[in-house]
Structures are given as structure tokens and as C-alpha cells.
Amino acid sequence: MTLRLHSKRNRLITILFALIAGSLLLIGAMNVQAPQAEEPLLTLNGQEVTAAEFNWHLQMNRALTADYFKQTYDANYSEKFWFTDYSGEKPIQRWIKESQTQLLTKRMELHLAQEAGVVSDISFEGFLKGMEHENQRRSQAAANKEVVYGPLHLEAQAYYSYYMSNLEDATIEAMRSNGGIVISDEQVRLEYEANLAAKYSRPGAIRLEWASLPFGPETEYKDQQKALEKMELLKAAVIAAEIRSDTGIHQQAKEFGINVGEVKITSASRRTAALENPKVLLAADQLAPGQISGLFAENGAIHLLYCLSVEDAGVIPFDQVKDAITLHLAQQKFRSMVDDKLSKAVPEWNYPMAERLANQAIQ
Known part of the structure; x- marks a missing residue:
């Protein structure tokens, strides 16, 4: 996978935050293989999405789903937790839905990155190869006494957050360069004046x-x-x-x-x-x-x-915050583009397979 990363964020903070979040999640997706000789789990924009990729998002949302029901209904985890009805909500149904939504969103971000020429291979297999390559690069850099930001070996969830964050930055930068995202000086000035008291004072x-x-x-x-x-x-x-x-x-x-x-x-x-x-x-x-x-x-x-x-x-002078406001508006535009494409997409789900994978992940 070829990816030009031009992150304007502090990578170390991104990685550390991802590591903290990763410690709360159960990361087992890499060891789960897609069922053989079965239909794809999802088809989106003519591309097939494997069960292994859906399992990845199931694992990322498992602890988040449990926490939601704990915070909302004070529900404690047990063998019956996933199938218990809490005021019309069942954990397993919410878990599957949240994982599907996240998968679709990330797939759409990858499509936009591919269209912008930031990345050529947006397959899940390509992502896993990229993770392996990044960890090899870090190990080699450490052996060469070079500076390595963050841990020498990125765990799966940490690398995913690192990758998608930098991918979004690179896509936005590419779109601003090729005219896909245009933020005018007037838009920046209006944003500044509308939020003088709240943001720029x-x-x-x-x-x-x-x-x-x-x-x-x-x-x-x-x-x-x-x-x-x-x-x-x-x-x-x-x-x-x-x-x-x-x-x-x-x-x-x-x-x-x-x-x-x-x-x-x-x-x-x-x-x-x-x-x-x-x-x-x-x-x-x-x-x-x-x-x-x-x-x-x-x-x-x-x-x-x-x-x-x-x-x-x-009041913070306009010139001091102009670039930051422009970037913020570009990020908002990018999110709107993702949402717009999602609203027009017609994903073809294999729902029985999704439910079966969730049930297998519980065991």
C-alpha cells in the first residue's frame, strides 16, 4: 500500500491516545479469517468487503457497546448481557449496527482517499500489509539509532487510528490542492467574526x-x-x-x-x-x-x-488563526462529503453473516 502522509497533527499525541483507547478494546480481528466459499459480507461501490474486516470493527466497538449500556441502563456484563432487552434496545443489535455504520464510514473515507490519489490499494488485506511494513520500518529505524515517534511496535488498534488519522489529513490536503475542497477567504473571515467571543478571544x-x-x-x-x-x-x-x-x-x-x-x-x-x-x-x-x-x-x-x-x-488577531480556521473548515467540508456519499450509497449487506459473526465473537 502506498500512502503519502502529510499529517499536520502531533503524531505522538495521536498514537498515545490510540494506545490508551486500544487498551480498553478487545483486538482479535487479525486472527479471524473470512468464511470460505461464502458470499461477501458487504458490497459497496462495486467493491466487496470481507468478513475479516467486519470482525475488525466488531472488536473495536465491543467495549464501547458494553459501556453504553452500563452508562445508559446500569447494565452489568454477564452471559445473557448481549441478548437482554433494555427498554427496547438489545446490546447485540446495537453492536452490529454501530459496527456496520463505522465500517461504511471508513470505507467511504478510503474511497475518497483513492479518488484523490492519496492511496492506491484500499483493501483490508492491503491495510494489514501496511501495518506490518510500518512495524518493520520502526524496528529497523530503532536498530539504526534513528528517532522513532511512539512505541517501537504499534498494536493493531493503535496503527488503525494512526493510519486513518493521517489518511484523512493527506486526503484533505490533496483535495485542497486539486480543487476538490475550496475554502474562500470570505468563508474564513465569516467564521472568525461569527465566533470571536466563543473561540477567538x-x-x-x-x-x-x-x-x-x-x-x-x-x-x-x-x-x-x-x-x-x-x-x-x-x-x-x-x-x-x-x-x-x-x-x-x-x-x-x-x-x-x-x-x-x-x-x-x-x-x-x-x-x-x-x-x-x-x-x-x-x-x-x-x-x-x-x-x-x-x-x-x-x-x-x-x-x-x-x-x-x-x-x-x-481578541486574537485574524492573521494568527486564519490557517487554523481554514483547516477546520476544510475538515468540516470533508466530513460533509463523506456523509453525502454515504447518504447516496446503496450498500448490499449479508445480514445473516453479520449476525453470525457477532454471535461467534461473543463466544
Whole structure:
């Protein structure tokens, strides 16, 4: 299989994410062979799809189907799970349907890639050969002391995600080059202006006074409720005093013996704040100057915030996001093309074979 990969994404992140997802799925499709002397499982656009390829998608959707029924119906896995009726839904029927939908979608993406000249062989057998070749390349690169991004050996699910992600990127790039996908400057500008606040603005800096009272075995307040009651007294005092935003709450906090400090949340410090004190950041974003937050617990302390000031949010210049918006619109166009072709396609399914393969996979 010949494939020109021109990914603009971070391949390492893609591979690592795929590996995490792969650990949750049962990958056994490579060991399942298509039944001999039988009709094809699916015919799409004049091309036959084998049972082995459908088995691949069954395995990828097995854990996802089980999780759906666990989250939706609190259904626990058992021998009878796949055939149990949950409010009109049966796991085996949903499993087959989701696998069929995924198979059709990926087949259509492959057809578009072939039409764009990105890949010549879109057969499942060609894909498996490509996976073998990629792993051989990685092993040889490691032996030659060359840099290898990600693991030295890609497992089946990891390689599938890696392959399809890069295939989509390459197809979109090829279509943009040959005129199959055209994104005008006007479209990009309209997208930018329509989403200035939601997508293309930098949050303004927030100045806060932050009062906190620790609780726990090694603090004065062993019980969280006692700490909460003390902080409620502080909040009531602040409200009663009608504090102005320029004076803050430090005097009231001092009278109650509660620590208070002034902090400034900026665009540069937001990431750290989101990781270390996500509830504080969420509460701060909801405050206007002169407003006080509700009380909340985080990281072993009760917190109270008072907003001193909020700087106006800045707008990211158009030139800085133009390329990213163009790519985003091209990706949307590609997905629309896939959906349009799927809506017009007339797949010929061998449903008894699909059901038989699903039943065999359960055993």
C-alpha cells in the first residue's frame, strides 16, 4: 500500500491516545479469517468487503457497546448481557449496527482517499500489509539509532487510528490542492467574526482576593463543617459591610483570623490554575468586579473569592488563526462529503453473516 502522509497533527499525541483507547478494546480481528466459499459480507461501490474486516470493527466497538449500556441502563456484563432487552434496545443489535455504520464510514473515507490519489490499494488485506511494513520500518529505524515517534511496535488498534488519522489529513490536503475542497477567504473571515467571543478571544486578567480556611487532621479545624461555618460568618460580614471592589475583604478576613491573599489570573496562568484549582478558576470566571463567590471546598480547604477587577478580554488577531480556521473548515467540508456519499450509497449487506459473526465473537 502506498500512502503519502502529510499529517499536520502531533503524531505522538495521536498514537498515545490510540494506545490508551486500544487498551480498553478487545483486538482479535487479525486472527479471524473470512468464511470460505461464502458470499461477501458487504458490497459497496462495486467493491466487496470481507468478513475479516467486519470482525475488525466488531472488536473495536465491543467495549464501547458494553459501556453504553452500563452508562445508559446500569447494565452489568454477564452471559445473557448481549441478548437482554433494555427498554427496547438489545446490546447485540446495537453492536452490529454501530459496527456496520463505522465500517461504511471508513470505507467511504478510503474511497475518497483513492479518488484523490492519496492511496492506491484500499483493501483490508492491503491495510494489514501496511501495518506490518510500518512495524518493520520502526524496528529497523530503532536498530539504526534513528528517532522513532511512539512505541517501537504499534498494536493493531493503535496503527488503525494512526493510519486513518493521517489518511484523512493527506486526503484533505490533496483535495485542497486539486480543487476538490475550496475554502474562500470570505468563508474564513465569516467564521472568525461569527465566533470571536466563543473561540477567538483571550480571557481578560482577573484580580481576586482569595480567602481560604484549611480543614483536616493536621489543622485547627478537624471537621469540614466547622470550617464551613467559620467561612459563612466571614461571607455574611462581607455582605453586611457592602465592601467596594477597590477595598477588598482583607480587613474582614483578618478580624476572623482567616488567611486572604491577592491573586491575578492571566492567560499565562490559566493552564496552571485549571490543573491545580479548577473550582477556583470556574468560580472566578463567573464574577464581576465587586462580587463575592459562593463557598466551596477544594484541596482540603474552604474557599471564598472576591473580585477586585476584570480586564477586558483580548481578541486574537485574524492573521494568527486564519490557517487554523481554514483547516477546520476544510475538515468540516470533508466530513460533509463523506456523509453525502454515504447518504447516496446503496450498500448490499449479508445480514445473516453479520449476525453470525457477532454471535461467534461473543463466544
